[in-house]
Amino acid sequence: MEQKSLIKKITGSREALLFCILIALGVVVTILNPTFFSPTNIAQIFRNNAIIMIMAVGMFCVMLTAGIDISITSTLAFSGMSIGMLQKHDIVQSTLLMFLIAMGIGCIAGFLNGLIISKGKVAPIICTMGFMYIWRGMAYVVGNSSWASGEDVSQFAKFGKDGTAGPYIILIVVYGLFFVLMKWTKFGRKIYAVGSNAEAARVSGINVDNVLISAYTIMGLMAGLAGALSVSIYASAQPNMQYGKEMDVIAACVIGGVSMSGGRGTIVGTFLGALILAIVAKALPLVNVPSIAQNTVKGVIILVVVIVNVVSQRMIDKQNLERREM
Amino acid sequence: MAGKSGRSIKAEQEVSFKKLILSWEGALFILIILLNIFNASISPSYTVTNILREMPKYLAEILMMFPMAYILVLGDIDISVGSIVCLCATMTCFISNAGAPAIVTYIGCLAVGLICGMVNGAVATRFPELPSMIITLGTQIIYRGIAEISLGSGGSVSFNDTKKIMPLSKKIGPVPVVLFVVIIAAVIFTVVLAKCTFGRELYAIGSNKLSAFYAGVEVQKCRFIAYSLLGLMAGACGLFLTAYMYGANTTTGQGFEMEVIAMCVFGGIATTGGKGNLIGAIIAGAIIVLLRIALGQINLNSQLILVIIGAMLIIAVLIPGIQANLKARRKLKQAR
Numbered sequence: 001m002e003q004k005s006l007i008k009k010i011t012g013s014r015e016a017l018l019f020c021i022l023i024a025l026g027v028v029v030t031i032l033n034p035t036f037f038s039p040t041n042i043a044q045i046f047r048n049n050a051i052i053m054i055m056a057v058g059m060f061c062v063m064l065t066a067g068i069d070i071s072i073t074s075t076l077a078f079s080g081m082s083i084g085m086l087q088k089h090d091i092v093q094s095t096l097l098m099f100l101i102a103m104g105i106g107c108i109a110g111f112l113n114g115l116i117i118s119k120g121k122v123a124p125i126i127c128t129m130g131f132m133y134i135w136r137g138m139a140y141v142v143g144n145s146s147w148a149s150g151e152d153v154s155q156f157a158k159f160g161k162d163g164t165a166g167p168y169i170i171l172i173v174v175y176g177l178f179f180v181l182m183k184w185t186k187f188g189r190k191i192y193a194v195g196s197n198a199e200a201a202r203v204s205g206i207n208v209d210n211v212l213i214s215a216y217t218i219m220g221l222m223a224g225l226a227g228a229l230s231v232s233i234y235a236s237a238q239p240n241m242q243y244g245k246e247m248d249v250i251a252a253c254v255i256g257g258v259s260m261s262g263g264r265g266t267i268v269g270t271f272l273g274a275l276i277l278a279i280v281a282k283a284l285p286l287v288n289v290p291s292i293a294q295n296t297v298k299g300v301i302i303l304v305v306v307i308v309n310v311v312s313q314r315m316i317d318k319q320n321l322e323r324r325e326m
Numbered sequence: 327m328a329g330k331s332g333r334s335i336k337a338e339q340e341v342s343f344k345k346l347i348l349s350w351e352g353a354l355f356i357l358i359i360l361l362n363i364f365n366a367s368i369s370p371s372y373t374v375t376n377i378l379r380e381m382p383k384y385l386a387e388i389l390m391m392f393p394m395a396y397i398l399v400l401g402d403i404d405i406s407v408g409s410i411v412c413l414c415a416t417m418t419c420f421i422s423n424a425g426a427p428a429i430v431t432y433i434g435c436l437a438v439g440l441i442c443g444m445v446n447g448a449v450a451t452r453f454p455e456l457p458s459m460i461i462t463l464g465t466q467i468i469y470r471g472i473a474e475i476s477l478g479s480g481g482s483v484s485f486n487d488t489k490k491i492m493p494l495s496k497k498i499g500p501v502p503v504v505l506f507v508v509i510i511a512a513v514i515f516t517v518v519l520a521k522c523t524f525g526r527e528l529y530a531i532g533s534n535k536l537s538a539f540y541a542g543v544e545v546q547k548c549r550f551i552a553y554s555l556l557g558l559m560a561g562a563c564g565l566f567l568t569a570y571m572y573g574a575n576t577t578t579g580q581g582f583e584m585e586v587i588a589m590c591v592f593g594g595i596a597t598t599g600g601k602g603n604l605i606g607a608i609i610a611g612a613i614i615v616l617l618r619i620a621l622g623q624i625n626l627n628s629q630l631i632l633v634i635i636g637a638m639l640i641i642a643v644l645i646p647g648i649q650a651n652l653k654a655r656r657k658l659k660q661a662r
Contacts, residue, residue, distance in 0.1 A: 068459070070584075116640065121647045123597045125403070125459075126639070129584055133636030140629030239629070244580065247405075247463055260457045292479065296471030303449070303464035310453045 014257035018272040025276065029283040036286050043168075047233065049278040050167045051076075051226045052245065053271065056252045057178050058110075058222030060270040061215045063253055064195040066262025067124035069113060069216065070246045072223040074135035077241045079105040079227035081139040084148030084237025087156055095159050102228035103221055109135060110220015114213035132246075139239040148237035160232030167229060174222070179267050191215055196263030251298070252277050255305050277301075350594040350602075350646075354609040361613055365620035372620055375500060380622070382495070382502045384615045386566040387582055389508060392515035393556035394586045395607050399519070400552055401532045401599025402450070402458040407560045407586060409469035410442040411579030414564030416473045418491075419483040419574050428490040435568075436561040442469055443557015447550040454546065466583070474576050482575035485568065494569035504566050511559070516604040528552065532599030588635065589614055592642045 030037040046053075055072055062069045079102040086092045086101070109131065116127045150157065159166040182188035193201040194211045202208050231237045256273025258265030280301060285291050366372045390407050397404050418435040426434065442465070449461050477483055485491060496503050519525035530538040531545050539545050563582075568574060587597075593610030595602030614635060621631050 116644065120644045121650075122640075122643045126587075126591050126597055126643050129588060129591075130636040130640035130643070132584065133588075133632040133639070137629045137632030137634075137636065141627065141633065145627065145629075247466065250463060251467070254460055254463070260460060290475075292474045292477075293471065295467050295474055299464045299466070299468030299471055302467065303461070306456055306460050306464070307449075307453060310455050313455070 015266060015268045015272060018256065018269060018276065022272060022276055022279070025279055025283070029279070029287060033283075033286040036283060041282070045275075045278050045282050046171060047162070047167050048282075049274065050171050050233065051230050051242065052248055052252060052278070053171060053274045054174055054226045054229065055219075055222050055246075055249045056256075056270050056274045057174055057267065058219035059249045059253050060178075060256075060258055060265060060267060061182075061191060062124070062219045063250075063258045063260060064191050064262060064265060065212055065215045066195050066198075066260070067117065067212070067215070068250065068260070069110075069128045069219050070125060070250075071109070071113065071128040071131035071135060072219060072226075072249065073242045073244070073246045074132045074139065075106055075109040075220055075223040076227040076230060077139040077239055077243075078109070078135040078142065079103075079224040080231045080237045080241055081142045081148075081239055083156070083228060084153060084231055085142055088146075088148045088152040093155055095156055098156055099225070099228045102231075103224040106220040106222070106224020106227065107217055108220070109223070110217040111213065113220065114216030117216065118209040118212040136239070136243075139241075143237075143239050147239065148231070150235040153231055153235055153237065157232055157235035160229060160235075167233060170225070170229060174225075175267065175271060182267050187214070192263055194262075248277065248298075251302050255302060257309075351606040351609065354593065354606055354613065358609055358613050358616070361616060365616060369620050369623040371623050376623070377616070377619055378500050378502065378505070380619050381615065382504050382566075382570055384618055385502070385504045385508050386563045386570070387585060388589075388611050388615070389511060389559050389563045389566070390556065390582065390586045391589050391607055391611050392511055392604060393552065393559045395515070395590050395593075395595050395602070395604050396519065396528055396552040397458075397556055398587070398590050398595045398597055399528045399532045399599060399602065400549060401535070401597075402549065402552075403587065403597060404446060404458065404462045404553065404556055405583045405587075406442070406446060406462040406466035406469055407556060407563075408579040408582035408584075409466045409473070410439055410557055410560035411564040411567060411582055412574065412576070413442060413469045413473045414439045414561045415568045415571075415574035415578045416476055416483060418565060418568045419485055420476065422490055423483070423486045428493070431490060432565060435565045436558060439561020439564060440554060440558045443554045443560065444550070446557065447553030450553060451546040451550045470576070473574075473578075477574075477576060482573060484573035488572055491565075491569045491572075494566055507562070507566075512604070512608055516608070519604050524548065524551070529600050532601070534600075585614075588639050592639055 026037065035041065055076070058072065059069060082105055083092075083098045083102050086098070092098060092101070113124075113128055113131060116122050117124050120127070158164070182191070190201070190206050190211050191214075193204070193206055194208050198208050201211075227241075230241060252274035253265070253270055254260070254273070255276055256265065256269035256271070258270060258273075277298065280297060281294055284294050284297060289297070390411075394404065394407070414435050417438045418431055421434040422428075422431040446462060446465055449465070450456070450458055453461075474481070494503060498506065519528065527538070527543045527548050530541065530543050531548055535545055564574075564579070567578065571578070589611045590602070590607045591597065592614070593602065593604075593607030595607055617634070618631060621634070622628065
């Protein structure tokens with residue numbers, strides 16, 4: 001009886017389940033290839049996926065409000081290119097200022113998204129699709145068809161160089177901050193409320209429009225931050241940076257149990273979802289699966305996770321129904 | 327013209343000239359005339375022959391717009407089509423290079439597309455609780471992944487015997503073959519959506535799935551057919567793309583899904599389902615194609631076109647909201 005309740009506890013909590021999967025994954029890969037479980041390797045995983053992980057936080061906020069944002073990698077490219085060009089032409093060289101500029105650009109982009117979606121009553125996917133084109137185009141226009149190379153951003157790249165603590169600190173700060181923000185502050189609970197039932201939230205006195213705008217602004221902020229970080233980590237700024245990676249971010253959230261219809265999901269789940277994707281990507285070459293098969297495996301994982309979720313939900317519903325009949 | 331199909335049902339259906347102009351399709355029609363005048367004024371080489379020559383590059387995508395409109399009318403979305411195009415183009419090259427005759431190559435390509443669409447449809451209908459966005463997000467990554475695996479480390483494949491695929495890039499007189507195919511598809515898809523039972527069922531499902539189900543519409547069957555059609559047309563798009571590019575690589579068709587959805591939305595089809603018609607979408611598609619041709623002719627930074635298309639899209643989706651807002655305000659004033 002007790003054991004059953006433990007199983008129920010684990011299957012009932014998405015995070016616990018994800019954590020178990022994560023550990024199982026780690027153990028299997030380590031058995032197959034012991035080099036996997038080394039500090040440098042683990043650090044590499046976090047460093048290489050810091051950008052996706054940071055944007056997943058913003059996407060988590062947006063998806064909680066039953067929205068979606070597919071403009072993020074374009075925002076990332078625009079903010080990254082902007083600071084890349086500022087450095088190339090030797091206008092600004094301070095690392096802190098660079099981050100602030102990139103985050104500012106991201107904020108503006110996110111704010112525009114939020115404004116149009118909340119006040120204009122436009123479907124989130126369409127509005128952000130428009131901005132996806134606009135910011136991507138702007139990234140090319142800002143660079144005037146050129147790009148910033150490693151030499152141009154050498155000073156800035158020191159921040160994210162292999163072996164420095166910069167990216168990890170940002171990652172920890174962002175996740176720590178949002179864990180507290182989403183769980184224990186009024187603001188975080190408001191986002192959950194709007195996502196679960198916007199109409200009920202409105203009636204109970206929450207300014208839904210403002211919550212939406214702030215959720216999208218957070219998303220923009222994270223995309224801007226990721227833009228600066230990506231310039232720093234990869235030591236270059238190109239207009240086609242991270243093209244198409246917004247789907248990876250959405251996938252990380254979905255695997256982490258964030259519902260697309262809003263109101264469900266946690267920051268821990270998001271983190272674990274992103275981490276599972278990252279580990280799979282890192283582990284495949286180590287267990288002798290060619291890296292070109294990476295995408296297929298990733299896609300299969302996404303589908304399997306969401307389908308298992310639906311099937312288990314159906315079983316729970318059926319059980320509940322049976323219990324009621326008795 | 328079907329007018330505001332699905333939006334509301336009125337007892338009298340009079341089509342006045344003023345109403346026609348004020349409808350979204352009418353506005354788009356005026357826009358396309360203005361656009362042509364504008365294009366002709368900025369680019370001296372904007373002539374019919376030149377347009378017909380440059381058109382095929384952009385036309386293959388339009389083929390996917392028609393079934394995508396069906397999907398959007400259903401209230402679903404499919405973001406895997408770009409990857410289906412990639413997979414189909416890759417398979418076309420492989421089938422042909424293995425020595426198959428032309429007709430087998432064509433059928434093979436369409437079959438790959440159809441199967442991909444059917445897989446999407448099967449998952450979407452077996453698990454109707456799942457948002458179609460997530461399903462197609464998964465299959466988007468899988469289809470392109472399969473193409474990547476079959477392309478191997480080189481990442482591209484080229485067509486050995488280009489003679490086989492030549493008929494597709496040929497011209498009949500000055501008109502390219504692909505334009506004929508697009509026009510035939512446009513007529514069929516528009517008539518089916520506006521006049522046939524299947525088309526009206528799509529609107530019924532898009533407006534209210536549950537009431538459509540109780541009214542006897544086979545909801546899941548309709549959805550399955552729509553997804554399969556989209557896969558088939560993505561196959562056709564992949565076929566024509568190969569005919570013009572003589573090969574395929576891992577980035578073939580990247581971003582097509584969003585371009586196609588943008589055309590539909592610009593044409594007045596709501597992603598929430600049950601609204602819009604194909605006539606608007608066709609005009610919108612023509613606007614985007616013509617704009618691209620003209621801006622390409624004057625050697626404008628090709629990426630600036632992205633900014634213009636994005637801005638047009640956002641303005642287009644904002645207008646109905648603003649209109650409704652104004653109307654509500656006017657009513658409020660009258661009530662006072």
